[in-house]
Amino acid sequence: MSRTPDIQIPDLAGKLAVVTGASDGIGLVIATRLARAGADVVMPVRTPAKGERAAEQVRHGAPGANISTRALDLSSLDSVAALVDTLAAEGRPIGILINNAGVMTPPDRQVTRDGFELQFGTNHLGHFALTLGLLPLLRDGGARVTHQTSVAARSGGIHWDDLNWERSYDGMKAYAQSKIAVGLFARELDARSRQGGWGVTSNLSHPGISPTNLLAAQPAMGRPRETGGRRMIRLLSRVGITGTVDSAALPALQAATDAESRGDRFYGPKRVIGGSPIQQELWPPLTALNEAGRLWDESERLVGARFAVAPAD
Numbered sequence: 090m091s092r093t094p095d096i097q098i099p100d101l102a103g104k105l106a107v108v109t110g111a112s113d114g115i116g117l118v119i120a121t122r123l124a125r126a127g128a129d130v131v132m133p134v135r136t137p138a139k140g141e142r143a144a145e146q147v148r149h150g151a152p153g154a155n156i157s158t159r160a161l162d163l164s165s166l167d168s169v170a171a172l173v174d175t176l177a178a179e180g181r182p183i184g185i186l187i188n189n190a191g192v193m194t195p196p197d198r199q200v201t202r203d204g205f206e207l208q209f210g211t212n213h214l215g216h217f218a219l220t221l222g223l224l225p226l227l228r229d230g231g232a233r234v235t236h237q238t239s240v241a242a243r244s245g246g247i248h249w250d251d252l253n254w255e256r257s258y259d260g261m262k263a264y265a266q267s268k269i270a271v272g273l274f275a276r277e278l279d280a281r282s283r284q285g286g287w288g289v290t291s292n293l294s295h296p297g298i299s300p301t302n303l304l305a306a307q308p309a310m311g312r313p314r315e316t317g318g319r320r321m322i323r324l325l326s327r328v329g330i331t332g333t334v335d336s337a338a339l340p341a342l343q344a345a346t347d348a349e350s351r352g353d354r355f356y357g358p359k360r361v362i363g364g365s366p367i368q369q370e371l372w373p374p375l376t377a378l379n380e381a382g383r384l385w386d387e388s389e390r391l392v393g394a395r396f397a398v399a400p401a402d
Contacts, residue, residue: 094336094358094365098346102127105183105230106345107176107223109133109163109216110190112143115237115296118338119187119345121147124154126346128185133161133172163190163215164201170395173222182230183223185345188216188271189237198258205391206253208263213270218392220278225399227289233352234291235345236275240298240361242268243372247380252387269374270384272355277381279352281398290352293375294344294366296337297358333363340366 106123110116111132124130124147132147134140140158147156159175162168176183191212201210220227220234227234245265248254254263272293279291336358343366344356355371358364389397 093333094339094363096339096343096347096366098122098126098342099348100127101185101346104128104185105131105181106185106187107131107133107183108187108189109161109219110237111147112136112139114334115338115341116187116189117143117146118335119189119341120156121150122338122342123185123346124148124151124156129155129157131157131159131176133159135160135162161219162202163219164192164203164207164211166203166215166218166392166396169215169218169222173219173396176223176226181226183226183232184230186220186223186227186232186234187237187341187345188220188234189341190216191237191239191267193239194260194264196260198254198260198263200253204253206255206258206263208260208267209252209254209270212264212267213274214388214392216271217274217388218396220274221389221392221396221398224287224289228287231288232290233345233350234275234278234289235341236271236291236293237341238272238275238293238295238375239264239268240295241265242272242295242374244374245269246374246377247273247384270388272371272375273377273381273384274388276353276375276378277385280378280381281385283352292344292350292352293355294340295355295357296340297360297364298362336363342366 106128108116108120111120112134120130120132144156144158159172161172192208199207201207205214241264245262248266275291275293282289340356344350355369356366357369359367
């Protein structure tokens with residue numbers, strides 16, 4: 090690519106933004122850009138020391154910004170509930186929520202603390218529970234919620250007869266399912282908000298292909314070294330063929346902040362391998378709105394009543 094793409098982010102002074110997965114990679118870029126635009130940014134993190142180092146990087150990149158971390162492990166519903174309780178007690182309306190965190194293709198099937206397949210439980214159910222738990226604060230803030238999916242969601246579907254991949258685990262297909270679920274939840278949230286008058290808009294983004302840490306060495310997931318695919322993407326990024334981590338953050342930033350962005354819309358790089366962010370056509374697996382409602386109901390059942398949407402006053 091001949092030049093590095095960028096976008097203008099409007100003044101976000103006075104807004105509270107919550108960004109998951111902000112301790113490195115795309116999420117760290119997103120948090121920094123939001124802070125530079127004046128938002129107060131909460132970075133929920135799984136590892137406190139890593140989170141504080143990331144917060145210091147944001148402060149360095151956005152001097153004077155109001156940055157704070159909170160504890161969150163999306164693979165634990167108890168941890169999600171604790172964060173919801175903390176933010177609810179603080180009582181500040183949330184203007185932006187970017188559900189960016191994720192895990193990808195552990196070589197062997199792993200489960201969350203609640204017994205869900207790791208990718209479905211973390212990427213979808215953890216964010217589903219977090220978003221529903223924060224819904225009162227999101228409604229108070231007239232929030233925009235942006236959900237980060239992946240190019241893996243271009244094909245595949247929801248494995249309805251075995252959501253947790255207990256019978257025949259396939260890491261990539263399970264990852265695709267989790268990211269399709271993210272997209273269907275994004276669309277159903279926007280539909281229910283419009284129907285119920287919640288005042289929350291929900292949209293969807295994908296980062297394209299860039300050298301993020303999803304395929305880096307992660308010994309806790311059974312991956313002692315980075316994958317060959319990540320090494321190749323890193324090389325292609327250096328010579329300008331694929332996106333960079335900075336450019337990969339732009340679709341989510343556009344979806345979450347641009348005055349022209351709307352609910353139930355999909356944003357990504359102009360080309361899958363990179364480029365300026367644009368509104369895009371939904372991929373076929375993300376168009377199944379009948380499955381979106383079914384997924385919402387099943388997800389509510391799986392995460393339990395503590396995250397259920399309260400009836401309107």
